Amino acid sequence: MARELTVAFIGNPNCGKTTLFNAYTGANLKVANWPGVTVERVEGTVKDHDLNIKLVDLPGTYSLTSYTMEEQVSRRFILSDEVDVIIDVVDASSLERNLYLTLQLLELGKPVVVALNMMDIIAKRGMEIDLHRLPEMLGVPVIPVSARKRTGLEVLIHAAAHHAGTEHRDPIIHEHEWHSRRRTGPAEKHERYVMVYDELMEFRIDAVSTALERKYPAIKNTRWHAIKLLEGDGAVTAQYPVDLPDILDRSYETDIINQKYDFIEEVMGEVLVHREEKAALTERVDQVLTHPVWGLPIFLGIMALVFFLTFTVGDFLKGFFELGVEWLTLAAADLLAGWGVGELLTALITDGIIAGVGGILTFLPNIFILFLALAFLEDTGYMARVAYIMDGIMGKMGLSGRAFLPMVLGFGCSVPAIMASRALENRRDRFKTMLVTPFMSCSARLPIYILFSGLFFDRYAMLAAYSMYLIGILVALLVAFVLHTLEKGKGIQTNDLLIELPEYKMPSARTVAVYVWEKVKDYLTKAGTVIFVASILLWFLLNFGPGGYTDLMEESFGAILGKAIVPFLAPAGLGFWPIAVALIAGISAKEVVVSSTAILFGVNNINSAAGMAAVAGGLSAMGFGPLNAYCVMVFCLLYVPCAATIGVIRRESGSWKWTAFSVAFQVATAWVVSFLIYQVGNLFLR
Numbered sequence: 001m002a003r004e005l006t007v008a009f010i011g012n013p014n015c016g017k018t019t020l021f022n023a024y025t026g027a028n029l030k031v032a033n034w035p036g037v038t039v040e041r042v043e044g045t046v047k048d049h050d051l052n053i054k055l056v057d058l059p060g061t062y063s064l065t066s067y068t069m070e071e072q073v074s075r076r077f078i079l080s081d082e083v084d085v086i087i088d089v090v091d092a093s094s095l096e097r098n099l100y101l102t103l104q105l106l107e108l109g110k111p112v113v114v115a116l117n118m119m120d121i122i123a124k125r126g127m128e129i130d131l132h133r134l135p136e137m138l139g140v141p142v143i144p145v146s147a148r149k150r151t152g153l154e155v156l157i158h159a160a161a162h163h164a165g166t167e168h169r170d171p172i173i174h175e176h177e178w179h180s181r182r183r184t185g186p187a188e189k190h191e192r193y194v195m196v197y198d199e200l201m202e203f204r205i206d207a208v209s210t211a212l213e214r215k216y217p218a219i220k221n222t223r224w225h226a227i228k229l230l231e232g233d234g235a236v237t238a239q240y241p242v243d244l245p246d247i248l249d250r251s252y253e254t255d256i257i258n259q260k261y262d263f264i265e266e267v268m269g270e271v272l273v274h275r276e277e278k279a280a281l282t283e284r285v286d287q288v289l290t291h292p293v294w295g296l297p298i299f300l301g302i303m304a305l306v307f308f309l310t311f312t313v314g315d316f317l318k319g320f321f322e323l324g325v326e327w328l329t330l331a332a333a334d335l336l337a338g339w340g341v342g343e344l345l346t347a348l349i350t351d352g353i354i355a356g357v358g359g360i361l362t363f364l365p366n367i368f369i370l371f372l373a374l375a376f377l378e379d380t381g382y383m384a385r386v387a388y389i390m391d392g393i394m395g396k397m398g399l400s401g402r403a404f405l406p407m408v409l410g411f412g413c414s415v416p417a418i419m420a421s422r423a424l425e426n427r428r429d430r431f432k433t434m435l436v437t438p439f440m441s442c443s444a445r446l447p448i449y450i451l452f453s454g455l456f457f458d459r460y461a462m463l464a465a466y467s468m469y470l471i472g473i474l475v476a477l478l479v480a481f482v483l484h485t486l487e488k489g490k491g492i493q494t495n496d497l498l499i500e501l502p503e504y505k506m507p508s509a510r511t512v513a514v515y516v517w518e519k520v521k522d523y524l525t526k527a528g529t530v531i532f533v534a535s536i537l538l539w540f541l542l543n544f545g546p547g548g549y550t551d552l553m554e555e556s557f558g559a560i561l562g563k564a565i566v567p568f569l570a571p572a573g574l575g576f577w578p579i580a581v582a583l584i585a586g587i588s589a590k591e592v593v594v595s596s597t598a599i600l601f602g603v604n605n606i607n608s609a610a611g612m613a614a615v616a617g618g619l620s621a622m623g624f625g626p627l628n629a630y631c632v633m634v635f636c637l638l639y640v641p642c643a644a645t646i647g648v649i650r651r652e653s654g655s656w657k658w659t660a661f662s663v664a665f666q667v668a669t670a671w672v673v674s675f676l677i678y679q680v681g682n683l684f685l686r
């Protein structure tokens with residue numbers, strides 16, 4: 001039978017763990033150039049000879065002292081007995097910072113293999129790392145790799161397999177090493193550790209270890225636990241309390257950290273042959289992009305550019321899709337007629353499914369361009385800058401700049417954006433971020449803007465649509481601000497979570513391709529599932545009434561339902577039953593607002609000139625004008641996130657009550673903002 005082995009990738013955020021995991025397993029997990037991309041543990045398998053290796057990708061962490069939710073995921077897993085070998089992924093281009101975690105992992109006593117990643121960058125910069133001395137000093141194998149270029153992968157996995165089962169009760173290194181660091185403990189213990197603290201600290205560690213051993217004989221690695229107790233680690237202190245008031249008189253965390261860094265400095269001095277010349281390009285670019293005054297306008301400019309491309313290039317490509325849908329409608333009608341399919345079923349297929357789903361597919365080019373641009377921004381490292389630029393403003397909202405990262409990710413899709421809020425340290429910040437993230441304009445809302453702004457704003461269509469993105473950001477910030485003001489005086493402190501600025505990188509073609517493909521796949525899946533089902537349901541709702549099948553939509557169930565809520569929507573400029581129906585249907589997925597409109601007005605190809613003209617005609621006949629269109633766009637921007645988002649809010653908050661509150665809150669906000677725009681707009685237009 002084949003042997004089984006579990007290997008976990010752990011390392012600092014953004015060091016390339018997921019890239020490495022993808023390279024081994026062929027998975028397409030998300031990779032991007034900012035810290036905190038992976039928020040969940042993910043497993044995959046590879047084979048090495050007769051060995052089945054289970055690989056585990058973990059969220060990045062700076063230390064084993066865990067603060068954020070994702071860091072706890074990593075810590076808990078690394079400490080569990082499930083892991084046979086730890087692969088410590090180290091970003092060789094910032095070795096010094098990464099070694100801090102390495103030293104902590106070595107103290108755990110589990111088999112550790114260091115994967116020295118990003119060797120391609122090291123080579124390009126003309127740096128050199130002494131690959132003989134480094135493993136000697138760390139006492140574990142160090143394998144140079146490049147996850148992106150896929151070099152060194154076989155050697156690494158082989159080393160991990162080979163290194164399994166080399167567990168020490170306490171990690172030790174060879175006799176000839178570190179005689180200068182020799183531990184001066186009790187005579188019978190002459191192990192030499194990789195990381196040896198000063199005499200006084202070693203004395204404390206010994207004392208605590210002895211007490212631990214006596215009280216909890218089952219503990220595997222007393223030294224690590226003793227160090228954690230001296231650091232005042234909450235979890236370990238709660239699990240293994242010892243009564244040593246003289247020794248554990250205060251937290252020695254700072255001393256322990258400092259001594260580790262002293263050792264790291266020593267290592268760096270010996271192994272780095274050419275000192276790292278801090279990437280000059282990154283600094284120069286950042287002088288402009290993170291400028292205190294220009295940073296924000298530049299960000300808004302970049303968003304405008306992305307949006308401009310989405311509109312123009314997307315529209316250019318759209319033509320081909322329109323032809324496709326038109327052809328499909330005709331072909332389907334012909335085919336169904338040829339088969340002698342009844343009128344009703346033919347209507348369901350052409351006016352329901354093709355109109356609803358096909359209409360949505362024609363927006364694919366716009367979606368494609370949007371995600372291409374976002375992938376580019378994420379993999380260059382710009383997104384982390386956006387969080388940094390926003391730090392000041394976010395501070396006024398009682399949040400750290402880091403909370404802006406989930407928010408910008410919301411431009412793509414609210415679901416991963418809400419999950420990204422796990423990187424925030426405390427619950428209050430997380431919930432606040434989860435509440436406002438859905439206000440950011442996600443890709444699903446794009447078709448709504450394209451449709452309604454195209455219908456009513458001609459030359460200003462792009463401007464009208466771009467304003468939605470700005471309104472989204474403004475409302476999100478405003479809501480956060482109001483919440484912050486309400487909280488004030490309750491003794492809540494805001495904490496500063498710094499975001500690390502990664503170096504700028506040329507985006508990898510593979511990363512961008514995978515990113516875009518995953519998003520396009522999601523969009524197609526959504527068209528084939530949620531939108532497909534919603535279109536069928538909607539068609540039935542609009543073609544059947546209390547009296548059975550009806551040609552008059554006015555008498556359908558849909559109309560009855562829509563008319564019932566029109567009085568609530570009218571003050572916000574949305575008092576039209578077809579709009580009411582579209583908005584209700586849009587809860588399933590925002591694109592459904594567009595497909596409902598197509599079904600409502602009986603157009604097969606809503607994204608074409610003819611389709612648009614038909615819808616515009618129908619809407620105008622009801623007295624629906626540009627101001628109403630703007631209100632629809634704003635309402636769609638702000639009201640209930642889609643079903644998938646509601647699901648993820650429920651999962652991440654763990655509470656239905658809170659989920660219900662957040663949904664109600666979004667609807668109320670949408671109503672209030674549309675109401676204000678409609679009422680003020682009316683004053684001016686009259």
Ligand SMILES: Nc1nc2c(ncn2[C@@H]2O[C@H](COP(=O)(O)OP(=O)(O)OP(=O)(O)O)[C@@H](O)[C@H]2O)c(=O)[nH]1
Nearest residue numbers: 013014015016017018019032036037038060147148
């Ligand atoms: N040049 C180069 N870039 C790499 C290499 N490995 C990863 N990268 C890039 O580094 C960035 C971060 O990679 P990820 O795989 O997302 O890093 P991670 O460690 O999983 O990050 P978190 O999930 O945030 O902890 C991406 O832009 C990758 O393309 C490498 O070997 N060489």
Ligand SMILES: [Mg+2]
Nearest residue numbers: 017018037038
């Ligand atoms: Mg990752």
